[in-house]
Amino acid sequence: xxxxxxxxxxxxxxxxxxxxxxxxxxxxxxxxxxxxxxxxxxxxxxxxxxxxxxxxxxxxxxxxxxxxxxxxxxxxxxxxxxxxxxxxxxxxxxxxxxxxxxxxxxxxxxxxxxxxxxxxxxxxxxxxxxxxxxxxxxxxxxxxxxxxxxxxxxxxxxxxxxxxxxxxxxxxxxxxxxxxxxxxxxxxxxxxxxxxxxxxxxxxxxxxxxxxxxxxxxxxxxxxxxxxxxxxxxxxxxxxxxxxxxxxxxxxxxxxxxxxxxxxxxxxxxxxxxxxxxxxxxxxxxxxxxxxxxxxxxxxxxxxxxxxxxxxxxxxxxxxxxxxxxxxxxxxxxxxxxxxxxxxxxxxxxxxxxxxxxxxxxxxxxxxxxxxxxxxxxxxxxxxxxxxxxxxxxxxxxxxxxxxxxxxxxxxxxxxxxxxxxxxxxxxxxxxxxxxxxx
Numbered sequence: 001x002x003x004x005x006x007x008x009x010x011x012x013x014x015x016x017x018x019x020x021x022x023x024x025x026x027x028x029x030x031x032x033x034x035x036x037x038x039x040x041x042x043x044x045x046x047x048x049x050x051x052x053x054x055x056x057x058x059x060x061x062x063x064x065x066x067x068x069x070x071x072x073x074x075x076x077x078x079x080x081x082x083x084x085x086x087x088x089x090x091x092x093x094x095x096x097x098x099x100x101x102x103x104x105x106x107x108x109x110x111x112x113x114x115x116x117x118x119x120x121x122x123x124x125x126x127x128x129x130x131x132x133x134x135x136x137x138x139x140x141x142x143x144x145x146x147x148x149x150x151x152x153x154x155x156x157x158x159x160x161x162x163x164x165x166x167x168x169x170x171x172x173x174x175x176x177x178x179x180x181x182x183x184x185x186x187x188x189x190x191x192x193x194x195x196x197x198x199x200x201x202x203x204x205x206x207x208x209x210x211x212x213x214x215x216x217x218x219x220x221x222x223x224x225x226x227x228x229x230x231x232x233x234x235x236x237x238x239x240x241x242x243x244x245x246x247x248x249x250x251x252x253x254x255x256x257x258x259x260x261x262x263x264x265x266x267x268x269x270x271x272x273x274x275x276x277x278x279x280x281x282x283x284x285x286x287x288x289x290x291x292x293x294x295x296x297x298x299x300x301x302x303x304x305x306x307x308x309x310x311x312x313x314x315x316x317x318x319x320x321x322x323x324x325x326x327x328x329x330x331x332x333x334x335x336x337x338x339x340x341x342x343x344x345x346x347x348x349x350x351x352x353x354x355x356x357x358x359x360x361x362x363x364x365x366x367x368x369x370x371x372x373x374x375x376x377x378x379x380x381x382x383x384x385x386x387x388x389x390x391x392x393x394x395x396x397x398x399x400x401x402x403x404x405x406x407x408x409x410x411x412x413x414x415x416x417x418x419x420x421x422x423x424x425x426x427x428x429x430x431x432x433x434x435x436x437x438x439x
Contacts, residue, residue: 007035010046015054020063023074032074034064060168062187075187076401088392095422096394098227098371100262100286101413104342106335108289111324125308125317126150130327134296137330141267143280147304149311150318151295154256154283157307159185160314161279162218164306165252166191171216175203177373177399177406179227182220182256195401196221200367202231205240212244218252219245223267225259225369228399228408230350232265232368242273252303253278261339262287264347265368271298279303286370287339288329294322346370352416353409356423362430370412374426379405385429391422 005027009015022028034040037055041048055072058064065075088094126148135145151157162172168190174183176195186193194216197207203221211219221241224232233241245253253275257267260282271280281297299307311317329335350366357364357374366372376382379395386393396406414422 007040007044009044009054010050012050012053012057015040015044015046015051016057019054019058023063028074030074030076033070034072034074036071060190062190065192066169076193085394085398089387092387092390092392093418094392095410095414096392096408098394098408098410099290099412100342100370101345103413104338104345105287105289106329106332106338108291108325109328111321111328121317121320122312125311127320127323127327130323130330133327133330134298138280138282138296138298141269142272143267143269143298144272145298147299147301149297149299149304149308150323151281151297151307151311152315152318153285153293154258154281154295155181155185156293157279157281157295157297158182158220158254158256159189160310161252161254161303161307162186162189162191164310165303166217170218171211171214173208173211173216173219173221174401175221175226175229176401176403177228177396178401179222179258180398183399183401186220193401195403197403198226198229198231200229200231200365201237202226202233203241205237205244208241209244209247212248212251216251218254220254220256222256222258223269224257224265225263227258227369228371228394228396228406229373230366230369230371232263233268233270235268238268238270238273242270242275245270246274249276251275251277255280257282259286259369262343262346262370263368264343264350276300277303284326284330287342288326288335292322292326294318294326346412349414349416349419350411353411353414353419353423356419357426360423360427362423362426364409366411370410372409372411373406374409375404375406376430377405379407382407382426382429385432386425389425389429391425 005022007015008018037048037051041051059066062075064072066072085096131148134148139145169192171192171194172186173194173196175198183193194211194214196211197204255269255271269280271278277300279297279299281295283295284292353372354364354366364372364374379397383393383395394408396408
């Protein structure tokens with residue numbers, strides 16, 4: 001091992017805990033090779049089976065991965081060390097969070113009628129009137145709506161479905177660059193992440209075909225407002241992806257339409273284009289409020305049964321108070337008008353920043369959503385350089401698997417006048433060190 005960290009323990013549980021402690025403390029960095037099973041067993045005076053059991057548990061929890069002849073190594077993004085962004089330094093303008101503009105969110109008020117007494121909603125977990133709203137909402141975009149379910153956010157639903165459908169070590173095709181919390185979730189489930197390149201139209205068909213050839217069991221992508229790259233499916237891209245997926249009918253297709261109403265791009269869904277196993281999930285946090293931990297999903301009947309069966313055994317249902325709040329907002333005309341205004345505003349701000357950057361020779365990507373992805377050569381140089389000008393942007397490292405470096409800029413709260421100043425400062429930072437720009 002390249003590190004001086006010494007793994008200890010005389011039981012499988014103790015050995016696994018020692019490795020986890022080394023990862024958490026940073027002594028075992030991502031990519032660090034662990035000793036071969038027999039060597040570590042000899043060093044610790046235990047049987048090879050004890051070490052093998054410890055490694056198996058670490059793989060199941062996503063802390064380590066096995067690379068064939070390359071042995072067992074610490075996972076690139078261990079589940080115990082999530083890719084949380086660093087704290088925003090005091091006094092800087094935060095453009096790193098990926099959050100909506102608070103001025104464009106409705107006021108969150110609890111429903112006037114609270115559920116009387118203590119009672120279980122397991123027999124009727126979903127409000128029928130909210131189901132009707134969801135069917136109208138998703139059906140208008142061509143998503144099949146025969147089977148509807150709810151969850152505590154998109155990550156909650158995706159994690160639950162993957163944990164039911166897949167087993168540790170199974171491969172999941174993921175967008176690269178992609179949403180960092182989703183990348184970490186897959187690792188935490190002990191699943192194998194297979195990167196799939198994206199462009200301005202989302203996941204690339206030839207890259208997806210390669211991932212399917214590598215034996216993935218599931219695919220997760222965003223049809224619009226892809227985070228962080230901003231890509232959105234065109235009809236041609238949707239059809240090309242559907243054609244690729246039709247050659248792998250056993251693969252579960254998960255479509256994460258997280259920005260939906262404020263993506264400023266139409267939805268071209270693959271869910272009605274052939275996949276036998278599929279899920280389309282939407283949240284409301286980007287346009288109704290980040291504290292509304294609620295998501296709606298439609299899916300095939302097998303996936304519905306498996307998801308709801310696991311939900312029944314855990315939280316049982318999504319709070320009816322939360323459902324009442326979501327229903328009230330989604331059916332309120334004033335809120336609908338505010339959401340429409342937010343959609344137009346985010347599109348204006350995003351395109352204004354992209355235009356200001358382009359005018360200064362800086363290429364960016366962001367066809368939809370709230371963010372821009374700017375390729376650079378040296379992420380740290382750009383982040384630190386912009387910091388000196390009063391800006392805080394997100395380094396791309398936590399979004400990337402195999403793709404090139406870049407930074408993500410959230411333009412949701414950036415007025416066009418501020419966009420011009422940021423673009424000017426960005427160009428100045430690149431000019432200060434040519435090594436920071438990746439074209």
